[in-house]
Amino acid sequence: MVDLDTLACLDGLIWLRTGRDVASRLSLDQSSVSRRQRTCASNFGITLEKHDQEWVLTGDQTLLNMEREVHQRARLSGLHPLRLEATYWTLPLLCTPEPCGWIAGLSNRVGMGPNLSLLRQRICDAWICGLPDLPAADDPELCAVHLCTMPLHLLVKADHPLLKEADIHLSDLQAFPSLALPDGAYPVVERELKTLGLWNTPVPMSRYRQDRWEGRSAKDVTIVYGHCLSQAVSGEGLVPLPYTLPFQSGETLVTRRELRDEPAITALIQNLRQRLRRLQAQFPELNIAS
Numbered sequence: 001m002v003d004l005d006t007l008a009c010l011d012g013l014i015w016l017r018t019g020r021d022v023a024s025r026l027s028l029d030q031s032s033v034s035r036r037q038r039t040c041a042s043n044f045g046i047t048l049e050k051h052d053q054e055w056v057l058t059g060d061q062t063l064l065n066m067e068r069e070v071h072q073r074a075r076l077s078g079l080h081p082l083r084l085e086a087t088y089w090t091l092p093l094l095c096t097p098e099p100c101g102w103i104a105g106l107s108n109r110v111g112m113g114p115n116l117s118l119l120r121q122r123i124c125d126a127w128i129c130g131l132p133d134l135p136a137a138d139d140p141e142l143c144a145v146h147l148c149t150m151p152l153h154l155l156v157k158a159d160h161p162l163l164k165e166a167d168i169h170l171s172d173l174q175a176f177p178s179l180a181l182p183d184g185a186y187p188v189v190e191r192e193l194k195t196l197g198l199w200n201t202p203v204p205m206s207r208y209r210q211d212r213w214e215g216r217s218a219k220d221v222t223i224v225y226g227h228c229l230s231q232a233v234s235g236e237g238l239v240p241l242p243y244t245l246p247f248q249s250g251e252t253l254v255t256r257r258e259l260r261d262e263p264a265i266t267a268l269i270q271n272l273r274q275r276l277r278r279l280q281a282q283f284p285e286l287n288i289a290s
Helices: 004-016 019-026 030-044 062-076 090-094 112-120 170-174 187-195 228-234 263-279
Strands: 047-051 054-058 082-085 102-104 126-131 142-151 153-156 224-226 248-256
Touching: 004 019, 004 030, 004 047, 004 054, 004 062, 019 030, 030 047, 030 062, 062 082, 082 263, 090 126, 090 228, 090 263, 112 126, 112 142, 112 248, 126 142, 126 263, 142 263, 224 228, 248 263
Parallel strands: 082 102, 082 126
Antiparallel strands: 047 054, 126 248, 142 248, 153 224
């Protein structure tokens, strides 16, 4: 066994990427983070290596995963802060200030897989996930609790040629490039938009970068996607096209099934819904789940 801070240093690097960010959230210095993660890796006979700017573990992680479960229980008991991952828009809008008892991550990972992996490995305890993508309803490990829904818009710069059209048809949209994240990052969104002939201009991005997403559409005629919350954070002055997509976006909290009724998770859900209700006056498109 290792103490809470020692395992948090190892898992914190996987979650937060840099010793600086881990040290900041754990109130440690960077040299302590480095020393503790090496001690932790040695104790469990594993190796922490960096690939494509992300930390990954190699070796048998059976004992490590058992220890993670013990430490997650300790966090739920209030012995250490719980860990919350979000998105680039929900981090400032719903997680600032951080809910009591929680610390938030960088919230810029792109794709369902990397974020769900943090929950499956018990590195994180909950994730605010953007709809319509969710873990499968019959996922044996994870469950989702809906927080709100809202329309998803096609966004363009203010002088885009399509805004001059009196009536926009699907064929008009298909004549312009529309941004796409890596294959499989968000399978439902990808499928729905490809069905419409959209999602056709790939953007290689494993961590959100505003200049590669909304920032790109602010400079050329590409179409990007967003909603009232993401628009409020991106700050690029993009405007929605007058075209209704056949599906909605929204927010949901994803956690492990066995944690769903834990008091800390229940309190977090209530807190996030309260924060969303406070945003409704500014964003009337929000429909808060009961």
